[in-house]
Amino acid sequence: MVNKITWQKAGRVTEPGRYMFTFGWLTVTAEDLAVWQQFPNATFTLVQTAAATDAGEEFRLGAFDLGESRSLSDLSDLSDH
16 A cells, blocks of 8 residues: 655645654655645655654655646756746
8 A cells, every 4th residue: 555645635835854644753954845736736645764663654746646637847947846
């Protein structure tokens, strides 16, 4: 099963960092935030980065989907961030 997350489900975080969610810890980078700021409805795949520990599971954001109405050419604006 592939787990995905939207900016809304991530609480619309505004700073890069490590955040605790019900599924575990999520590291959000400045690049991830740039995608969400440009495309607020983008959905990222959660990628597990470490084995589960007492502190929980660790994830980062992986591939993302911009939705049906977006194309890769829309990403050219991200280089400005």
